[in-house]
Amino acid sequence: MNKIKEARIATGLSRAEIAKIMEVPYRTWENWESDNNPNYPKPYFERLILKELKNIRK
Structure with missing residues (x-):
């Protein structure tokens, strides 16, 4: 499973x-x-998405 x-x-x-x-x-x-998505976000954008998701969870 991806991040x-x-x-x-x-x-x-x-x-x-x-x-x-x-x-x-x-x-x-x-x-x-x-899975195996060539359009997965670049690392810097992935970090922003994950940060936003973490804020939503709180």
């Missing part, structure tokens, strides 16, 4: 809910969570 998917699951929110909260298209979020 973005793990962090989203830790929030307890669905893909649709988190996509709406973060104002990211659902399909984009779905792609980020899929």
Whole structure:
């Protein structure tokens, strides 16, 4: 499982809910969570996403 998917699951929110909260298209979020995705965010963007997800969880 990738880091973005793990962090989203830790929030307890669905893909649709988190996509709406973060104002990211659902399909984009779905792609980020899929295995072997060539469009996975670059490391600096992944860190920003994970930081935002951590704040949502609190």
